[in-house]
Amino acid sequence: MNTLFLYFQREWKLMFRNTGTLILPLIFFLIIALLFPFSLPAEVSLLQRIGGGVIWVSAVLATMLSLESMFQADYQDGTLEQMVIHHRELSLAMMGKVLAHWTATGLLLTLFSPLLCMTFNIPSDQIWVLFFGLLLGTPTLTLIGAIGAALTVTLRRGGVLIAIIILPLYIPILIFGAGMLSQHAQGLEIVSQIYTLGAMLVLALTLAPFAIAGALKTTIN
Amino acid sequence: MNPFSIIWKFLDRTYHRLASPREFYTIAQYATPIFGFLSLILIISGAYLGLFEAPADYQQGDSFRIIYVHVPAAWLSLFVYMVMATASAIGLIWRMKMAFVVAICSAPLGAVFTALALITGSIWGKPIWGTWWTWDARLTSELILLFIYFGVMATYYAFEERKTAEKAMAMLSIVGVVIVPIIHYSVEWWTSLHQGQTIFAEGGPRMPADMLTPLILMIFGFMFFYGYALFLAAQNKVLTQERKARWVRELIQKTGNQR
């Protein structure tokens, strides 16, 4: 547990040293979501109906875009290699790193999602559904994405490859996250979706760290 | 000696033989014509029975004959993935070189079967449901499977060093095994929410024997074909990978002299 905190802290310190890059995923998220109204007929009801899905897709894309940088800096200055070689609890260390990364991407854009909801005229009770859906879903996105990031760290142009590997795997989370919203809009129960998203998060929290550590061990040698 | 230990010994020996590229190549050389022959016989007889002998469906008429290529392709798309993932796991756990060869040679074949299942499915869908594509659970998860195959192949070809490429590909295909069922069920849940399963109602009567026999023949024909194509591709892969080995040189010289 100590390792996890240590790496979480380390990542945080490193991230806050450079606030400019820290908020890039957030800005990307906002811009992507705000592109949709321009490409659609200007009807309030339409935006209201599809707004939740648009915000989910933007969150997925913003998370995916931020993945490439997750291990990149540590790989380039050689720290990652040292970690892989020396660390006995590599999976825990990587989990700390990934969770810290999530606070700067998933958590941050979840916090700003209500703002976007207002521009889409989404009613306030639905804003809460979206907010908690993103809160449960984005850590899973980051954890699964980290596997792809770990597999492609050593590649010079890994960004496109990450997208091809990871996006198909994101579909279940997207289905349940956005499905929760449309279900709630129809006045139906959303407990089962919350449970499913929670189960996926637990599964990702337990399995992904080992996959990430394994992937790093294979690619960095 | 009890029978189990004999079987175990046999498996153990075959396993070790398969682990060596040279033995693997020899076995593949012998197995290839057998698999090819069996698949040819099965597919020809299946096609004959399916196209000529099987009666037309009372609901779908003759269009149901697409089933004899569609279902085998769909079946194989999953079967090949399971083979690929199992081979990947064997390769990662026991560091068996040839398992990776099987895995990476399976990926494009699986992608072809998946694409075939999608294309024939949509050709079949046009006259029966009146549309080329619907966002049905099975269609959607098959499409995602195709993208996962692409991802696995892209990962393999992105790395310059072969060993890293093999391991990275193997890891991804194992991650896919965990996620493919989740994708399937989530997509099923998603479609059952949004649209009724009216088009895909399956409650029809069970297939009579004269319709079922050709289907089974075709499925086995496709499976043997997969074995055949896999061995062909694997031979090529082994030859390129082991091109510096002495046995490959001797083999090439031998075939060269025969000519």
Next chain:
Amino acid sequence: MNWAEFFNMGGYAFHVWTSWALSIGALITIVIVAKLNNAKIKKELERQIRREAKLQQEK
């Protein structure tokens, strides 16, 4: 049943025959590509072996 009727497939000729042609065509293509690849690899290996033998002789 005559041949014209058979090829007509009860009006579904286009759908049935395209699916079958695509499937069988794909299988045949897989085999042809593999065989061509095999010939290419063997040819290249042969050439390389010959080149090396020549180098050895010159020494």
